């Protein structure tokens with residue numbers, strides 16, 4: 001893997017412009033200009049892991065990952081057999097029907113498709129930060145709608161949904177977790193539901209994002225001010241073929257204001 005250039009946020013000291021010779025009032029302006037002119041971090045690899053984490057840091061170059069990865073990132077096409085997906089779908093089915101559904105961080109759309117089939121509706125919108133993932137998902141699942149969305153940015157949407165689903169996304173969203181949760185809450189209709197399915201590595205070890213989300217309970221607690229938790233399932237799938245994680249899967253109903 002080789003890194004050709006770097007964008008502002010992940011600049012090394014060598015790449016970073018020196019501020020010492022610049023009057024203070026111009027520094028911020030210069031940094032902004034530098035960031036705008038500097039191309040995205042270009043990563044030459046066909047291993048999807050290289051676009052996600054590097055040297056113990058979140059890289060998060062998902063657009064390049066979907067363009068360049070040799071294999072299907074996270075083996076999303078195989079997840080249909082994974083027990084956490086089956087449990088999540090059963091949980092959803094016990095509470096439905098829902099009206100408008102959005103899956104955020106939908107990737108190639110496999111889970112959106114499973115939700116659509118399980119709940120017997122095509123009213124499922126898949127949303128992902130990667131335009132390439134979205135166009136591939138449109139080809140794979142033409143019955144469904146897909147759109148590009150960065151859930152870490154402040155959203156100014158008039159749109160809202162009866163069910164919002166995020167699976168396996170928080171290790172890529174944790175630096176902006178407050179904004180992400182604010183967006184999820186805004187996107188949920190009154191009395192609407194949220195389903196979070198999140199994998200956790202062994203909590204005794206170090207992992208990226210641990211300072212922000214040290215445990216399944218800590219993630220759940222962040223949602224409790226906004227949602228009544230109607231189902232909470234913990235699943236250790238490490239003994240299951242293909243499984244390697246501990247899962248928190250919960251369904252919450254938005255609290256009345």
Ligand SMILES: C[S@@+](CC[C@H](N)C(=O)[O-])C[C@H]1O[C@@H](n2cnc3c(N)ncnc32)[C@H](O)[C@@H]1O
Pocket residue numbers: 062074076079104105106107108110111127128129130133149150151152166167168169172173
């Ligand atoms: C582990 S994959 C999960 C894919 C799908 N949810 C599944 O369970 O098969 C995480 C997805 O989150 C997307 N993602 C990462 N950051 C995002 C952001 N800020 N906004 C929206 N999607 C994002 C990535 O592009 C990737 O497709």
